[in-house]
Amino acid sequence: MRRARWFGVLFAVVILLVGGLASVVRGQPESRVPRFITDDEGRALILHGLNTASSAKSTPDAMPDLSEDDVEREYRDMGTNFVRFLIQWRAVEPRPGEYDEDYLDKVAERVSWYEKRGYHVMLDMHQDLYGPGVTAKGDVGNGAPRWATETDGLPVSAQEQWELYYLEPGVVRAFDNFWGAASDATLMRHYAKAWGEVADRFADADAVLGYDLMNEPWGGSVQGAAFESGPLAELYRLSIDEIRDVDADSWIFLEPQAVGVNWGLPSALPAVDDPRRGENRIAFAPHLYPLPMDLGDDYATVKGEVDAAMTTWSDNVLRTAQRLDAPVVLGEFGLDATRPGALDYVESVADLADATGMGWSYWSNDPGGWGPYDEDGKASPLVKTLDRAYPRAVAGTPTAIDSDADSLTLTFRGDPDVKAPTEIYLPRGFGDGGELDCDGCQSDWDADRRVLSVATVADDEQHTITVTAK
Ligand code: 9MR
Numbered sequence: 309m310r311r312a313r314w315f316g317v318l319f320a321v322v323i324l325l326v327g328g329l330a331s332v333v334r335g336q337p338e339s340r341v342p343r344f345i346t347d348d349e350g351r352a353l354i355l356h357g358l359n360t361a362s363s364a365k366s367t368p369d370a371m372p373d374l375s376e377d378d379v380e381r382e383y384r385d386m387g388t389n390f391v392r393f394l395i396q397w398r399a400v401e402p403r404p405g406e407y408d409e410d411y412l413d414k415v416a417e418r419v420s421w422y423e424k425r426g427y428h429v430m431l432d433m434h435q436d437l438y439g440p441g442v443t444a445k446g447d448v449g450n451g452a453p454r455w456a457t458e459t460d461g462l463p464v465s466a467q468e469q470w471e472l473y474y475l476e477p478g479v480v481r482a483f484d485n486f487w488g489a490a491s492d493a494t495l496m497r498h499y500a501k502a503w504g505e506v507a508d509r510f511a512d513a514d515a516v517l518g519y520d521l522m523n524e525p526w527g528g529s530v531q532g533a534a535f536e537s538g539p540l541a542e543l544y545r546l547s548i549d550e551i552r553d554v555d556a557d558s559w560i561f562l563e564p565q566a567v568g569v570n571w572g573l574p575s576a577l578p579a580v581d582d583p584r585r586g587e588n589r590i591a592f593a594p595h596l597y598p599l600p601m602d603l604g605d606d607y608a609t610v611k612g613e614v615d616a617a618m619t620t621w622s623d624n625v626l627r628t629a630q631r632l633d634a635p636v637v638l639g640e641f642g643l644d645a646t647r648p649g650a651l652d653y654v655e656s657v658a659d660l661a662d663a664t665g666m667g668w669s670y671w672s673n674d675p676g677g678w679g680p681y682d683e684d685g686k687a688s689p690l691v692k693t694l695d696r697a698y699p700r701a702v703a704g705t706p707t708a709i710d711s712d713a714d715s716l717t718l719t720f721r722g723d724p725d726v727k728a729p730t731e732i733y734l735p736r737g738f739g740d741g742g743e744l745d746c747d748g749c750q751s752d753w754d755a756d757r758r759v760l761s762v763a764t765v766a767d768d769e770q771h772t773i774t775v776t777a778k
Pocket residue numbers: 362365435436450470524595640671
């Protein structure tokens with residue numbers, strides 16, 4: 309662990325230097341996202357939620373361990389309005405060209421649980437280490453169907469840390485064959501068509517906000533800019549075309565290469581076209597896993613390095629978002645929340661998201677140390693940390709959000725076309741409706757949903773709303 313620690317520190321320094329140099333070369337970083345995802349009323353959405361769930365990776369029917377009561381409990385305890393819901397290619401297309409409608413029915417049933425509670429759902433085509441077919445036992449990867457897994461007989465040896473499987477020859481080869489090493493894009497086309505099937509099913513589902521095209525992409529033997537601007541961008545184009553044939557309105561969430569970018573290195577992902585009529589609906593959905601903590605250090609001991617890596621990560625993410633002209637949702641961040649300093653880290657990330665205008669989904673809601681509940685369903689202190697006051701829908705463009713345990717300040721530029729009120733979720737600690745301070749606004753408190761609706765004048769002026777606990 310000592311060596312790992314020094315490696316982590318060294319890496320943080322390298323990332324800082326690269327980030328610093330990049331600033332010199334490319335100018336001052338952006339401090340806010342370039343735009344927001346909006347709802348049907350034109351309000352900017354701020355998304356707070358959890359990944360649901362890692363358990364879906366390995367169950368035979370690819371369903372997460374989740375009941376409607378769990379969704380209800382999450383809403384009551386943490387006031388989330390968003391879920392990154394894991395789906396699996398192996399379940400969508402169990403045999404080449406055959407799509408499993410029963411599977412999509414089950415996903416739709418779960419989506420309806422969220423819909424009843426006003427959630428926005430992002431469907432995430434999850435994979436880790438390509439798919440279960442990278443080993444005979446099927447105990448390593450998840451995502452791709454076996455029929456689409458071609459390791460060419462190369463070995464995949466046991467690893468202690470799961471990410472290290474990415475370097476195993478059989479896993480690298482499976483990815484190379486997927487990306488079309490022999491300039492044959494058959495598997496990518498299957499994947500894109502599978503997305504078309506999913507989009508066809510969910511195009512009219514109000515709760516489904518959009519599609520996260522691939523979890524944590526890995527280029528196999530092609531890495532970095534060559535990967536992101538080559539095969540990855542090509543997969544995105546193919547998938548977007550299939551989706552747009554059947555669904556003009558859902559958002560498309562793009563992830564960068566995970567390795568390196570999750571730590572804070574810049575992404576070279578190019579802007580990709582959205583063939584829909586009107587403004588593009590392409591969003592950026594990177595992950596954040598600072599390396600020192602990935603290697604096992606606690607936030608309490610490496611806070612300085614991690615905070616610096618977070619700043620670099622944020623600068624780089626905002627630059628990419630600018631290039632893509634995309635809203636940002638931090639699709640994953642998370643850690644063993646029982647470790648020293650872990651809750652401070654979660655709070656720092658949520659503060660960073662508020663400061664920059666990003667949405668977030670915590671990894672993950674699975675029971676255990678990383679999750680909000682233990683195996684017996686007992687709430688951990690993480691529940692309280694994730695239960696933050698936040699504006700869910702803003703009648704204009706948010707310019708600053710500052711949230712803590714007993715106050716929330718939102719500043720936004722109004723929009724004359726947006727007539728619906730700003731909606732603010734308040735945790736129980738705020739009391740009923742909190743103490744509201746704003747200029748000439750009208751408010752309404754929904755005690756059941758714990759949502760304060762605040763109607764301001766629809767103009768293009770700057771508005772500030774402050775709510776304090778009472
Ligand atoms: O937390 C997950 C761990 O239990 C699994 O062994 C591993 C491999 O499937 O995946 C972990 O979840 C990861 C997610 O799939 C992708 N982003 C990083 C997550 C945490 O490591």
